Amino acid sequence: MPSIVQETLFGHGSVHSLDGEEHRHRKAAFVDAAYDDAQVARLVPLLEREWQNELDDWISGGRRSAYVAAVGAFGRSIMRWAGLPGTPDAQTRWARRLAQIVDGFGAPYSPAFPLAMVNRWWSDQHAKNLIDATRSGRLAPAADTALAIWASHRDARGELLPSRVAGVELQNTMRPMIAVARFVAFAAKALHDHPVWRDQIAEEASERGTWAEGQIATMFAQEIRRTAPFVPMLPAWAIQDVDLDGRTLPRGGRVVLDIFGTNLDDRSWTNPAAFDPDRFRGVDDYETLTAFIPHGGGDVRTGHRCPGEKLAIAGLAIAIAALSDPRLSIENSGLTVNRRRLPTMPRSGGRIRAVDSRSRCPFH
Template sequence: MTSKVAQTRSEQALSLLRSGYLFASRVRRRAGVSADSGCPVRMPLLGKQTVLVRGEEGVKLFYDTSRVQRDGAMPEVVKGPLFGSGAVHGLDGEAHRVRKNQLADMAYEDERVAEYKPLVAEELAALAQRWQGGDNVYDSTAIAFGRASFRWAGIPWDTQEMDRWAHRMSRLLDTFGRPATQAVAWADRIALDRRFAKLIRDVRSGAVAAPEDSVLAHMAELVDEHGALVDEKTAGIELQNLTRPNVAVARFAAFAATALVEHPEWIERIRAASRAQGGTLLDVPEAVAFAQEVRRVYPFVPVLPAEATVDTEVQGCPVHKGQRILLDILGTNTDPASWDRAATFDPERFMGVADAEAITTFIPQGGADVRTGHRCPGEKIAVTSLSAAVVALCRPEVQLPSDQDDLTFSWTHMLTRPATGVRVRSTR
């Protein structure tokens, strides 16, 4: 397949900082590429030649481990606070395969997801009391998802400590990557790393008893590709990487509340489907479809970087060894070449879809195979959390906001979310 190769010659780092989620579309426009074209664009970014890609061909290149690596591609200012030093996100080859499989064993297998479901349902049901006094969806679900995640992992914390660390995980997502708040992000990262390293150390020494076969117990036994026990800090970081991404789902929960206000016809539909299943929050097909469409349309991760390890090409555009490849995540999720009525919010497109991960261009939390690629192993848990929150927001006693301020968010601020968190009230 051949394609015209577009390019822009000016350095784009400042544009990325200023444009946020609009960066990729603005780069294409400056390069003379139409909005519905998936043509790759060459550009200088942080002093390195970079190829911006999107769509099916872009995804196939980006997640091809025989041609691309992640190690060294992401700036430390982003990678350090967000993922932690030595985390699976920066590994390649055998080291990545071994680490990723251990994490997938914990979060991706259906029996592990089944253990999580009643916990998140219980925590979300308890939100009715918080919402009765008035609260916002973002902050309240971050705490609910955090509590459910820590309990699921077997971490022996009381409610106060669970809330404390869920809050710090949530704040880190609000502060990393920006000069004005980077110090706060690093402070939270250091505090989280110390607390989770101590937790691993205490389990290994016997000072803390981890439940048998729990996520905590397995992370305390995490090994590298040579079979050697990893250090306590790295094990603690990976334990965070099995819990923190679920706290991040609170951003999608806030966007889901926004989407329900803008598409109220789905509220009664989801409510009726839940009633037909006995009033459950879990596994309601309409809510799952709504959650998947929220994940497709609303902004979460704007772009992801990698580096070519061999000379290759994408859609006729040469990519040389050592050059950066930038995958447009949001643009791929809304690519007109991949999705019918790509810009339209329509959960119906996911009704009856048994495996959304099989859709190549559906990559809100990474793509390719979960064990061999860089897809988030907690994606099933994320969808469980979000769809259950959608049902909770559709309950008759929940009053969604009518103030437009609750629905607004910035397209240039990363990571974005509705500014107010979407205020909500329960009459129960």
């Protein structure tokens, strides 16, 4: 990764700076912490509870955007899932810091970038303190939580990671879930623009009695991930000479994976510019779709696929189901997207308010 990304978004010494066996060994810990279905199952009830709180707040008159609500809901959920202590207010404050790092890392010539550096420093110190407290016994998280996994993780030589690096990787286990809040902003726009799908998702959730694991909500979430230009590309260096389509990229050359272009390529997708969640109907194993790479591609253990992808899908689908509640209205203003900014989302984050019951049709 370029240094401005390494030192802000991913953190110094993270898995993203490693190659070969050292990288695979470190990444295996991420797979243990986040990819297993049991880890997803632990997170789902936490997500549902937090989104219920957000729904209740909107119905009571709250006016926060879908993005702001998602930062808080995802942040509190993932921190409890990770075994972290702290009050909901404290967890929300840290979630906002982590979200701002995501917002500012790609804008080195704006005030958002130095603020991201400040939040990176604060977060690194806070996460290091959590690792140190766990190693000393002052904290005792459950063995299957991210905090316990990173506090006890040893490198390929059998040595404990420096507590600062372990804290960086603890953040890299949590922050991607908070970053999904940007997908939620895109989902709010899509729900506004495609009310037929919103009605179907609301009906599905009502019939099932839960926001989790709904087929239609998940299809909608997958189409959001395919069409939202949140992470448009990923950079790397070639570690050996590469021959591809008649061209040779020498070792040390820059590689850019065009995520957005691949997800919208007409050689792989039918009518790719159309927003159509139905294209994911009946797709039980999305990892077999080689042109569907919003969280990277390949095998999660040996390729570039993000181990947190399952968590992201589960969280996004629950958020979409919550936003489809007929008691909520998604405002029309502020839904434009500046595609020249990295990362991007609808300008307002998707403004949400409660529907005025006095304006409802008496037959609905």
